[in-house]
Structure formats: C-alpha cells, structure tokens
Amino acid sequence: MFLENDINRAGSNGWIEVIVGSMFSGKTEELIRRLNRAKIARQNVEIFKPHIDVRYSEDEVVSHNANSIRSTPVETSANILLLASNVDVVGIDEAQFFDAGLSDVCNELANQGIRVIVAGLDMDFKGNPFGPIPSIMATAEYVTKVHAVCMRCGNLANYSHRLAEADKLVLLGEKSEYEPLCRHCYQKIYRAAKTK
Numbered sequence: 408m409f410l411e412n413d414i415n416r417a418g419s420n421g422w423i424e425v426i427v428g429s430m431f432s433g434k435t436e437e438l439i440r441r442l443n444r445a446k447i448a449r450q451n452v453e454i455f456k457p458h459i460d461v462r463y464s465e466d467e468v469v470s471h472n473a474n475s476i477r478s479t480p481v482e483t484s485a486n487i488l489l490l491a492s493n494v495d496v497v498g499i500d501e502a503q504f505f506d507a508g509l510s511d512v513c514n515e516l517a518n519q520g521i522r523v524i525v526a527g528l529d530m531d532f533k534g535n536p537f538g539p540i541p542s543i544m545a546t547a548e549y550v551t552k553v554h555a556v557c558m559r560c561g562n563l564a565n566y567s568h569r570l571a572e573a574d575k576l577v578l579l580g581e582k583s584e585y586e587p588l589c590r591h592c593y594q595k596i597y598r599a600a601k602t603k
C-alpha cells in the first residue's frame with residue numbers, strides 16, 4: 408500500500424503521484440482510495456477524466472469492482488488547468504487518453520502547490536508506452552505500479568491483452584475485450600500469433 412505524505416505539504420509544495428499498471432490492476436480503486444482520504448482530511452478535491460471514457464458513467468470515475476467518485480469529463484488537458492481553481496488535490500483517471508500536454512499541466516499544477524494524482528495504463532495492448540504516461544512518470548515524485556492477476560496462470564499481470572479483433576489504439580472495453588496477462592503468458596500468445 409502507498410504510504411501517503413503528510414497532507415500539510417499541500418499548499419506549500421505540490422507534487423505528482425502516478426498509479427500505473429495493466430487493466431484490472433486496481434489503478435482506479437487506488438486513486439479513489441487516495442482521493443477519499445484527502446476528502447476526509449477536508450481537502451478540496453477535483454477529479455477529471457477524458458470525455459471519451461463513458462464506459463460506466465459520464466460524470467463518475469468507476470472501478471471494475473463498482474467503487475465510484477464524482478468527476479468532471481474534459482476534452483483536453485488544458486481544460487484541467489482552467490477548472491482546477493481553489494483545490495488542494497487534483498485526481499486524473501484514464502490519463503493515457505489525454506494529449507501530450509498533460510505532463511506540462513500536471514507539473515504546472517504541482518508547481519502551484521497542488522497534489523496531483525494521476526492514474527493510467529502504462530502500456531497499450533501491443534506493450535508500447537501509452538500516451539503522456541511515460542513523460543508524467545519521469546517528472547513525478549512518486550510512482551506506484553499495481554498488478555492484476557494473470558487470467559491464464561494466476562501470476563502477477565502487467566500486460567493488457569486485447570481479445571477483440573481490432574488494431575486501433577483506442578478501443579474502450581472490459582473483460583470481453585481485454586484480459587490481464589503476465590509477461591510469460593503474453594509472450595506465448597504473441598509468439599504463436601507471429602508464426603501464423
């Protein structure tokens with residue numbers, strides 16, 4: 408479990424926390440947990456998500472095990488900067504879908520004294536770094552990698568294997584479109600696909 412800093416740092420010195428992992432690894436659960444604790448500490452919290460992510464709800468961040476928290480859908484990372492006024496903590500879910508400007512936005516917020524908590528996929532279904540996440544990880548103070556359970560062998564999973572037949576980068580989905588896999592099981596499938 409992530410050990411949070413003293414909240415009294417907020418307001419004087421901001422910082423960036425990143426939560427990454429495959430699908431079903433608990434990123435959203437962990438984001439919601441940290442944000443709820445900030446609310447308990449009477450911090451002003453604002454949560455943002457990309458407007459394209461409407462899987463469960465338009466105005467909530469919802470985890471696969473149905474925890475939820477109210478959020479504002481935004482089209483671009485610049486909107487976050489405009490909407491985050493008078494806040495102590497900013498949460499951002501599904502950050503992989505944002506534009507490349509998200510890294511600068513996170514740093515600008517942190518420089519203003521805001522605690523920024525970002526959750527997102529570190530890799531796409533091909534195993535490549537996803538959107539602005541690598542750049543945010545590089546400039547963050549704290550990075551937490553969480554793991555799902557591999558659906559084939561039960562080991563720790565860090566890959567999101569796409570089950571659906573589609574090659575485009577963005578394909579919203581759940582269990583029927585994706586399964587979390589460990590390196591070994593993911594490689595086995597891709598090696599087999601290459602020899603076909």
Ligand SMILES: Nc1ncnc2c1ncn2[C@@H]1O[C@H](COP(=O)(O)OP(=O)(O)O)[C@@H](O)[C@H]1O
Nearest residue numbers: 429430431432433434435436470471472555556
């Ligand atoms: N293969 C799996 N490994 C781990 N958790 C899983 C798996 N399949 C379903 N889950 C559920 O997903 C929850 C995590 O959901 P969530 O926080 O939304 O993950 P993420 O945001 O990383 O996709 C777990 O608490 C568990 O109930």
Ligand SMILES: Cc1cn([C@H]2C[C@H](O)[C@@H](COP(=O)(O)O)O2)c(=O)[nH]c1=O
Nearest residue numbers: 429430431531532567576577578579580
């Ligand atoms: C790997 C991968 C995923 N997606 C989509 C599928 C889901 O809608 C989200 C990830 O949600 P989660 O909260 O992390 O479970 O991203 C995609 O569009 N492209 C991909 O390569």
Ligand SMILES: [Zn+2]
Nearest residue numbers: 557560589592
């Ligand atoms: Zn496995």
